[in-house]
Amino acid sequence: MDKDFTCKSGVIESETLTECSNELLTPKGINGPFVGKVPVVLAEPVIQIDVESVIQLDEPALEIKRIKKNLFITQCKVIETGYDFDRDCKSPRKGKLFLSGYVRKNIEYATVDCTNEYKDGISGKIKHTTVKVPFKCVTDIKFDVPPVVHATGETKQIALFNDNIKGNDYCGQEIIGSDPCEVSFIHKEFFNEKIFCELEEVKIFEDDILKDKFECGSKDSFTFDKIIEKMVIFVRLKLLQKQQVNIPGKAQDHDNDKKKYR
Known part of the structure; x- marks a missing residue:
């Protein structure tokens, strides 16, 4: 019996949706002055982290096709160290930030299954290896707004x-x-309220060096199973703490504006 090569793929159902109407309302809130407890930005550091790692592939690779990266923070702990040793209270308060995490990397690479008799054609599969590259560092912090500590x-x-x-x-x-x-x-x-972190932006610059190369078919083709990776990572964080702040109302803002021009 002949095989049926009829494809089953196709559009099952399609519908064009009409536009729905809406009404925009003006948000309303409490007219101050009043006291609110909100997250206050203490500092916004950009931290440079330099990492070098060696990655072992599961099979020898002919070439790297794509590397997808995502950074995750596992520890972001701030310890306040007060003012400088000269006890100059006009200088900003300082602290130490303990930071750790990892870069999750998904490496897609081409393998070699066979070569033709002339050794000018190579065939193989696309495989992947996923690894977590850890990092850990400590950096100085200067607070734009000092944390409230009792x-x-x-x-x-x-x-x-x-x-x-x-x-x-x-x-x-x-x-x-x-x-x-x-x-x-x-x-x-x-x-006291804890100081916590928000991850704002990550930039990763990297260079991959192929290691343990083996000739494959011809002199200009080779495979490798290790990668020496050098990364320069820039992480932008926000350090925040919940604090009580005075929130003025519209009437108070208007009075303050009048005083400025007197």
């Missing part, structure tokens, strides 16, 4: 007053003063 206070002891202490203490005399039988304490603990 330190936990020391525990304080409170002496209780008593004007009629009787018994076998102090030779059995009546004493006016601190009660030795009862003590109170005050402990204050402040909770």
Whole structure:
């Protein structure tokens, strides 16, 4: 019986949609002044990360067809270090940013399955290898807006007053003063908003060097199974912290504008 070479592909259904009408409404909100708690941008650093790695392919490759890259952050931790050692409070507050993550790379490459008898034709398959190239670094940060930090206070002891202490203490005399039988304490603990990060932009510049080359068919054709990769990565981050800010209303803005021109 002859094979049926009729294709089953085709358009099953198609419909042209009509345009829907809409009405634009003006957003409304609270007319200040009032206090809001919003993420405040503390700093926006651009960090350069230099990485060199060796990647092993699953099979010998004839050539690299395409490399797709995506960067992921796994740690973005800020430790505030205060002002400089000269204690100049006019200088910006500083900190250290601990950054780590990886670049996920999908490498598509052509393999060699066979060559013709004249060794001028090569055939093979397209395969891929996916790897995670890790990175880790620490960098200095200068805050454009300082983070709000409240330190936990020391525990304080409170002496209780008593004007009629009787018994076998102090030779059995009546004493006016601190009660030795009862003590109170005050402990204050402040909770601060964490500094968190947002990934804004990534730029990756790379150079790939082919390693462990083997001749394939002719002198001008060779395969390889290792890649030495050098990357220069630029990462732009936003460091934010939720803070309470005063939000003025329209009337207050108008009054401030009048004062400027007086």
